[in-house]
Amino acid sequence: MPQYQAVKGTRDIFPEEAARWKYVEGIVHALASRYGFSEIRTPVFEYTELFQRGIGSTTDIVGKEMFTFQPDPKGRSLTLRPEMTAGVMRAALQNNLLSSAPVHKLYYIGELFRKERPQAGRQRQFSQFGAELLGVSSPAAVAEVITLMMQVFQSLGLQGLKLRINSLGDTDDRLRYRCALQDYFSPFHDILDDASKERLDKNPLRILDSKNPALQELIAGAPKLYDYLNPASVQDFEKVLYYLDERNIAYEIDYRLVRGLDYYCNTAFEVTSSELGAQDAIGGGGRYDGLARELGSSTDVAASGFAVGMERLLMTMEKQRLFDALVPQGPLVYVVVQQQDLVDHALQIACRLRNAAIKTEIDLASRSMKAQMRDANRMMASYALFVGTTERATGLYPLKNLLTSEQTMLTLEDLLELLRELAAREQLQL
């Protein structure tokens, strides 16, 4: 066993997998840009209070999942970010973004940290991409972020994802509903599990999330949030659904969808993948108009956003074999050296090729020709170029097509010419 291993809940991403990440990230950047979102990068740690205020102290994330530390005895408590939205909102408020322009559309890709027990689809360090649309209170804003998210899934070729959506109403709606829930559940106090008992006081909405089979019947009979929405909230929700219908985005209304973070209001949504095991949420989001004030803003900031788990996304894509066509690009030419004393000469040639923008590989470990050829074959090089004493003397080098095994003798000048042409053609095919 190695002396050191990766910290629990963290892992390494090796080249083959990194290529898949790059591919997905490329799509995210392209589509976010097409929808008019600009990238923002915020620090991986923030003052702990930001998350306590922003996410809500009753949430599990803040209650038990944060990596919190104190850099020095007098310093303020810091926390590795467990989600992105609070940091983005902080950045926007701190820099008065909304006074320079009333609307801001931001997206991000970044690493998050939560101290949970790892399991399938759950890591202590994980990544999300997401978008935040600030300064627009119209239902068109939520529809816009949902559309972008679904567009990413579609462009990646994902199938069978399920979008569930609900309205949590405005603050007053939720307050009234909260009371109704407390009235409903209180008589059954003895039946509730410990977690639900605690939520009864702090955040009764979250009882609805419970997967405890013993409670399902009771939960099914609970009052519906939808019945407590005021006309404006209903209208807002209907409009969001209208946009989704119009864009052919399939969804399912789920009146019990609540979501774990305190800052949501009005629309909330979640996307699940049936191929993920127990942790099947691949993305989610909603409207969070209350967050800015919670973070000390003197004005309201309407906000909508979503976040998608990269690992879960990649996992689902792998299950659906969406990376099969993603084959690594081998070198165009592999320089094969006959013997030790020619290495420097071969290196010179390799440099010339590379300076001509030709993807070139050469063995630096002085292995046998057979080993070099095997290597070239393994990394799927297109051509092998042989460098030996005769070649150096005559200036004619054999170039072997590794697919057809054809071999032709060329001067270095002709070689550069030919390979440059081939490289250009390869570029076009990509």
Add this chain to the structure above:
RNA sequence: GUGAUUGUAGCUCAGUUGGUUAGAGCGCCAGGUUGUGGCCCUGGAGGCCGGGGGUUCGAGUCCCCUCAUUCACCCCA
């Protein structure tokens, strides 16, 4: 934090009721082909059997502890 699961070669895994020197496939390296890959053949390297303790004449195998893994609960991406 709770429950279960699995730890044997780089990887995937065999290993009998406890019994000599712990195996296979793939991968890696070399040779067959002394200047040329894939396929084939031959050979080679590579193991504190997760760690510690115990039972036993004897432990990869049985018992206890511990560490790690994986899955699930809670919750979330």
